[in-house]
Amino acid sequence: MDQQDEKKLHTANLFSMLAELYKDPDMEFWNDFCNNKLLDQIKEELSLYGETAQWEVTDIPTEFSSLKKMYADSLGSQGVAIPVESLYKQWTADPSCTLPFAKSKGYLLGDPAMHVKFILNEFEMEIPEEYKSTPDHLAVLLELLSYFILHAPDEFTFHFMDDHFDWLEEFLLRLAETNSSPFYYQMTKMLERLLEAVRKEYIIMA
Amino acid sequence: MLESKISRRGFIKASATTAALASAGTVGFQSWTSEYVKAGGQTKITEIPSTCNGCSSKCGIIGHVKNGRLWKLSGHPDHPYAKGKICARGHGYATLVYSKERLTQPLKRVGSEKFEPISWEQAYKEIGEKLNAIIKKHGPEAISLTEDPRASGKIYSPRFLHALGSPNYYTHHVVCSNSRDAGFFHTLGVTSTSADISSSKYIMFIGRSYGDAIRPSSVQSLVEAKENGAKIVMVDPRLNNTCNLATEWLAIRPGMDLAMVLAMSHVLIRENLHDAEFIKNYSIGFEEYSKELKKYTPQWAEKLTGISADTIERIAIDMGKAKPKALIEQSWRGAFGCNYENSTETGRAVALFNAMLGNIQQKGGSIITTKPELGKLDPVKHPSPKEPEFKKAGQDEFPLAYEEQGVATIVAKLAMEGKMKAAIYNHSNAALGYGNPKYMKEALSKMDLVVTIDVQMSETALLSDYVLPDVTYIERDEAVEGLSGKTPGLALRQQMVEKVHPKTKPIDIIYTELAKACGIGQYFNFTLDGLNEQMLAPTGVSYKELREKGVIMFEDKAIVPGTMPELKTPSKKVEFYSETFKKAGFSPVVRWVEPKVSPSGESFRLITGKQAIHSHTQTANVPILMQISKDYDLERIWMNPARAKKLGIKDGDMVEVKSSEATSKVRVKVTERIHPEAIFVPSHYGITSSYLKTAKGIGFGFMEHVPFDFEAWSGAGNIHEVIVTVRKVRS
Numbered sequence: 001m002d003q004q005d006e007k008k009l010h011t012a013n014l015f016s017m018l019a020e021l022y023k024d025p026d027m028e029f030w031n032d033f034c035n036n037k038l039l040d041q042i043k044e045e046l047s048l049y050g051e052t053a054q055w056e057v058t059d060i061p062t063e064f065s066s067l068k069k070m071y072a073d074s075l076g077s078q079g080v081a082i083p084v085e086s087l088y089k090q091w092t093a094d095p096s097c098t099l100p101f102a103k104s105k106g107y108l109l110g111d112p113a114m115h116v117k118f119i120l121n122e123f124e125m126e127i128p129e130e131y132k133s134t135p136d137h138l139a140v141l142l143e144l145l146s147y148f149i150l151h152a153p154d155e156f157t158f159h160f161m162d163d164h165f166d167w168l169e170e171f172l173l174r175l176a177e178t179n180s181s182p183f184y185y186q187m188t189k190m191l192e193r194l195l196e197a198v199r200k201e202y203i204i205m206a
Numbered sequence: 207m208l209e210s211k212i213s214r215r216g217f218i219k220a221s222a223t224t225a226a227l228a229s230a231g232t233v234g235f236q237s238w239t240s241e242y243v244k245a246g247g248q249t250k251i252t253e254i255p256s257t258c259n260g261c262s263s264k265c266g267i268i269g270h271v272k273n274g275r276l277w278k279l280s281g282h283p284d285h286p287y288a289k290g291k292i293c294a295r296g297h298g299y300a301t302l303v304y305s306k307e308r309l310t311q312p313l314k315r316v317g318s319e320k321f322e323p324i325s326w327e328q329a330y331k332e333i334g335e336k337l338n339a340i341i342k343k344h345g346p347e348a349i350s351l352t353e354d355p356r357a358s359g360k361i362y363s364p365r366f367l368h369a370l371g372s373p374n375y376y377t378h379h380v381v382c383s384n385s386r387d388a389g390f391f392h393t394l395g396v397t398s399t400s401a402d403i404s405s406s407k408y409i410m411f412i413g414r415s416y417g418d419a420i421r422p423s424s425v426q427s428l429v430e431a432k433e434n435g436a437k438i439v440m441v442d443p444r445l446n447n448t449c450n451l452a453t454e455w456l457a458i459r460p461g462m463d464l465a466m467v468l469a470m471s472h473v474l475i476r477e478n479l480h481d482a483e484f485i486k487n488y489s490i491g492f493e494e495y496s497k498e499l500k501k502y503t504p505q506w507a508e509k510l511t512g513i514s515a516d517t518i519e520r521i522a523i524d525m526g527k528a529k530p531k532a533l534i535e536q537s538w539r540g541a542f543g544c545n546y547e548n549s550t551e552t553g554r555a556v557a558l559f560n561a562m563l564g565n566i567q568q569k570g571g572s573i574i575t576t577k578p579e580l581g582k583l584d585p586v587k588h589p590s591p592k593e594p595e596f597k598k599a600g601q602d603e604f605p606l607a608y609e610e611q612g613v614a615t616i617v618a619k620l621a622m623e624g625k626m627k628a629a630i631y632n633h634s635n636a637a638l639g640y641g642n643p644k645y646m647k648e649a650l651s652k653m654d655l656v657v658t659i660d661v662q663m664s665e666t667a668l669l670s671d672y673v674l675p676d677v678t679y680i681e682r683d684e685a686v687e688g689l690s691g692k693t694p695g696l697a698l699r700q701q702m703v704e705k706v707h708p709k710t711k712p713i714d715i716i717y718t719e720l721a722k723a724c725g726i727g728q729y730f731n732f733t734l735d736g737l738n739e740q741m742l743a744p745t746g747v748s749y750k751e752l753r754e755k756g757v758i759m760f761e762d763k764a765i766v767p768g769t770m771p772e773l774k775t776p777s778k779k780v781e782f783y784s785e786t787f788k789k790a791g792f793s794p795v796v797r798w799v800e801p802k803v804s805p806s807g808e809s810f811r812l813i814t815g816k817q818a819i820h821s822h823t824q825t826a827n828v829p830i831l832m833q834i835s836k837d838y839d840l841e842r843i844w845m846n847p848a849r850a851k852k853l854g855i856k857d858g859d860m861v862e863v864k865s866s867e868a869t870s871k872v873r874v875k876v877t878e879r880i881h882p883e884a885i886f887v888p889s890h891y892g893i894t895s896s897y898l899k900t901a902k903g904i905g906f907g908f909m910e911h912v913p914f915d916f917e918a919w920s921g922a923g924n925i926h927e928v929i930v931t932v933r934k935v936r937s
Contacts, residue, residue: 077306077310077311078307078663078897082306084306087306091304092275093239094272094277096277097272097277097278098277098278098279099276099277099278099279099297099300099301100297100298100301100830101301101304101829101830104829104830106306106829107301107304107305107306108304108305108306108706109275109304109706110304111235111239112235114273114275115235115238115239118238129708130708130709132706132707132708133310133706133707133708159235162235163235163236164235
């Protein structure tokens, strides 16, 4: 395994771990979370991209119920900032669509979701039933990115990153505006920086 | 993969074909979008006829579906309410299917406004156990079910309740048309007639506004009438949005409509302009009514209504001359659906005024509609539960209320008295819209079990022990709907797109599965398709054909004007004198009834009504509709400039509205379009559920000011029997 492959492995691992943060927390996740295993490992991997210096996470929940509540209030289906790409982008670019919200943001199953569905279908990949209405959920996108880093051509991965993570700034604004938990804001801020760092490397590779 | 120290819940499942990724070309979003859009021209568009759910009218619509998503909506050209058009609410409410603020999974309440997701199995099991425990301890009479009825609900909901042994099935009409329905039913044998507007020469509306609601075809027919030279008189304390089609606006004092109709009836008889032949052939008790009417002179009515005696006389005479192509539109909620203590009597007087014009079943008059005869489930294969052995709660107290609809708020009253222990609400936001919210909240909290079935977290859902998520009307099939009208017909709601949220279910499935958990599954041993096949059997229309067309009208069975049907009243005739009313303890002939409360010089009567872009609070959380409200400050109350000046209030000022029940803050619209005695507040605002983020905090809910009450005749909510004071406050 050459150095580049080794780095890809670490990067894929990092995105895969970050994906865990955006899923509804369960006890298994909590066990890793409360022992700091998850955050420690993320921190370790981040050093690859020199991000550790800017690593700042506060408001870390100390009880499972607090984490559950924090997730539900911030990112859950009734949360203030649902991490689903379609909600932050124009619903469709199809000019012939005459639905009154066609050019609006804030609706599920927009074009980004249709594109992710297309990719999943094209490559016979499956996601759980609960994400059927949100195939462009950040947790899915990060898992897909992790997978593509290891299995897809660099150009494909680069475009995937370009296409499906450009809404994070607006998502962050939403988190900031609504005074929800700083934890998810800080993690997402870090994710945004990491994506930019990885993207820069892919520009060179692709 | 790098060995990780943590466990993962990775859920991407990749097949062997995924290896093809290694050689995959770029399928980037931009190129995909461009292909997707380009392909749009060639992509097959599937057109699925269905019905709207933006309000209770259920107009025919056609869903155009592209790549599995809703792409366009159009009005169904054959549907009598739509006639090829959809209103703003119809377009707006359809966005619900892709809304981020829907209920997506069953929820159980774990604290005040706190819920946790549970499985359907757990929800069914726990609800079933609780219902059975309540029945065992308190009897089935302690269980109720209330809904805003839709085609499937009308069949499944009462069947479910009857299977449990309870007759306590209610609809939303207690705050809609209970008074009008009672007045019409005991007079004409139907809860409503249908006005033949387009052929009419003289039309009076009382508090009803086609321009603010409800069916595209209603507005079309009124435009047609106007173009044909019809006189259109609008009686309303508010210059509503239909008035641009009106010949005349009569700004009546709110609550006095009955006085006006009585005086007009007086004039008809005095001037010998009533249809004596019709009255002789098709009615009973005219003499008694005629005697009673003698005292209701236009001069008497002028003092009450604020409308000059001359105007009352002129209009009554003109209508008498234009008969039978003259009518008072039957209204719905309008000014006498559920508003005042005299609303049932107003409904009765309106029905009788139309009868005096001899316009029943006449072109340009009031039509008693017809409906197709639909089949029922095979009683051998699918036996119906037996009829409950006792009366529906509220029937003894309000024997004049239309039995099928009942008096839904009796559930809250009985809950307060500890007699009602369980309530199921299907698409019914009773806690906010049926009665005073404080009262309703307390009542719901006293019950052992409250279950809500809905698509969004309404205020009622928030007070429920279990919340069951329905699919939207865009994602479900429903039972066949028989269309009543001058021409009978059939309509079918059909699923347009796959359900967006996997854990939502349509109510036919919810009832079927819940019934099993309750031990009454034997009454739901049929499928929706099977039910529809059997309903259609007598009509000669196949299910396949109805699925293809969505709407089928039976033109050959249209009503022939001039043929008077046998009425479903006890006498089988129009009842100017009602033994039923007498037996219930009320005057057998219509008499003047004072409203329950009256404003003084300093106070106002709070009245409400619809705006064309909303359906009460159901559409409040639709962003594109609420944005219109925000852009035009539609949540403001209306106040007459003369009263505003006295109170030092200017247009746009923040004011405090205070009643015996609540205090609210809202901005004011100062306008000549409102009677000085009234404050108008639209009925769509004041959402308090924090789950409905778009709507919460906009305006105030008028029901907060309405004392919990029953109109003595029909049990309706008396929603305009509210006195408020208003004062300017700081923003």
